[in-house]
Amino acid sequence: MSNETSRWAAAIRNSSKPAYVALADALAADIQSGQLAALQRLPTLRSLAGALDLNFSTVARGYAEAQRRGLIDSRAGSGSFVRETLSSGPVRRSPPAGIIDMTMNMPPEPRDPALLQRLRDGFASLAADGDPWSMLRYQEFGGMPEDREAGARWLSRHVPGVDGSRVLVCPGAQGALLALFALLARPGDSIACEAVTYPGIKGLAAQLGIRLAGLPADDAGIDPEAFGALCAADLPKALYLNPTLNNPTTAVMSPERREAVAEIARRYNVPIIEDDPYACLPQQRSVALAALAPELTFHVTGFSKCLGAGMRIGYVSLPSARYAARLSAIMRTTTVMAPPPLVRLATRWIDDGTVRAMTLAIREESRARQRIAVQVLRRADYFTKPEAFHLWLAVPAPWTRIEFATHLRAHGVGVVVSDTFTVSGAAPEAVRVCLGGPADRDGCRHTLEIIEDAIEQAPAVMSRVM
Known part of the structure; x- marks a missing residue:
């Protein structure tokens, strides 16, 4: 099973929506995060149905739903592709309702x-x-x-x-x-x-x-x-x-x-x-x-x-x-x-001097949020620097990066899996977390607490699927 189909399978398992809608949602998430590039060919309906253990008609409905949303194009004899007009990489956007967006690496916004x-x-x-x-x-x-x-x-x-x-x-x-x-x-x-x-x-x-x-x-x-x-x-x-x-x-x-x-x-x-x-x-x-x-x-x-x-x-x-x-x-x-x-x-x-003043303020706000990360992520293994506004979080076993990111999204937190960044070799079991996404420090702390809670628990304990 490819990285893409593994992500989609996990997203479908953890979604309360009908499988065809969850598949379209998974495609949308991969396109928005840059994991699917413009004009990238998608798996055939039959091969994807086998990989996801779904029937053919469910996958066909999922592709049709994605096409209705303007995400993909399907052409007879050529297959299905990500639409050419979509961005091939992440773009800043307003997060979906209820999602705290820690996917986009945007600076925190000082309130001075x-x-x-x-x-x-x-x-x-x-x-x-x-x-x-x-x-x-x-x-x-x-x-x-x-x-x-x-x-x-x-x-x-x-x-x-x-x-x-x-x-x-x-x-x-x-x-x-x-x-x-x-x-x-x-x-x-x-x-x-x-x-x-x-x-x-x-x-x-x-x-x-x-x-x-x-x-x-x-x-x-x-x-x-x-x-x-x-x-x-x-x-x-x-x-x-x-x-x-x-x-x-x-x-x-x-x-x-x-x-x-x-x-x-x-x-x-x-x-x-x-x-x-x-x-x-x-x-x-x-x-x-x-x-x-x-x-x-x-x-x-x-x-x-x-x-x-x-x-x-x-x-x-x-x-x-x-x-x-x-x-x-x-x-x-x-x-x-x-x-x-x-x-x-x-x-x-x-x-x-406004650019310089903003830079210094963002530096100080980043330091403050990094201090919050040190306080909250006590069991986490991650890499960062004091003035960075993101961190590189190692996903602990038995979690996989796909399951971990899918679980967090189901709990209202968006992070980016390592596949998005990997050029060669196996993608590491890691996710990127942007500390600038939450509007303020309280929001940052709350989001990191959700991540810490997931780290403390095993996937079987945290799963929403019965």
Whole structure:
């Protein structure tokens, strides 16, 4: 039985709804979490009926219900597929009624009145600008010079010496990653990455026909020797890394590993995509790979982790200005441009210190929620860092990750299973828990108590199925 059918079987067993509705719900959950990508082929009705131990007509009704909801398409002679218009990776959304959403890795929202007023003032300032048409026109692709310079000022905290000529403004970090994958690789090429990594790149690679080569990693980052061996045997077109507070494992790449990986990349001339949206959160900064191998590294960051996911503004620092025109052309084709009102707001908030103030507030709120996790999750085995707003929870036997996540969802808590993040090898028995999902600390504590209760009990005791 595949990972997908195992999840669906567990979801159906633990649901009080008719089996065909529970199947459609399971498909919806996998599509929303990114575990099913756009255009992914689904099992045939007959094979799925056998795997789930359901009759053919029940599975057919489940697929029909999923098609009615706009989740899948079925074509005679071709089978059933996830709809092309759906996102291939997780997107921020309002949680289903009754569900405390700890699936999306969004920052906690500080409630400091002075800080909230700064945000309101920033939005109000857009309305007060003299020429609204200036925010409704096409802008220079890659950003206006003043906005690129503002991005360089923000990036300079982590990438010393960067200037506006080497910075492009993007519609979020994901837009930058899409453009970089398209720039550096072609269909059939490979890009190396952590074996357990940010799921957004899995969707990008699938859409572009790029192979991902997963590298073993631990709490200090990827294994440099494994990277070197891969380069010698099957040279990748690029190396993608999420080196600081890795999503999902929270690993922070050590200085020694960063230096070793930079040296290997230089030896084999492998470009590095440094996806570092969490770099602003730790008080103790790590040296960016862009500082160690500036001639090879594309450093990507954005505001979704230090302001909020709705602030879809990102920046990419280029190895040299000569890449600007090529990358701008790709972004013009794929995403056109970043929204001008948000770009203007981002520049204003960089210059007046609002981004910095928000980052510090999110850091402190994350620390507070991590302290709650230490108090509540006394029996849990998990990995995290003091300033991270997520944790990587090992699922204890006899639970499986699928049963554990399904059980939590039945009790109103959404988490993400490791399959979503796994590029190569067997998916570990683990789930990612986002501490930023609950609205406040009391909600965070309550949700973690539900998780701790599940850890203390065996699946047979907790099962709702008689």
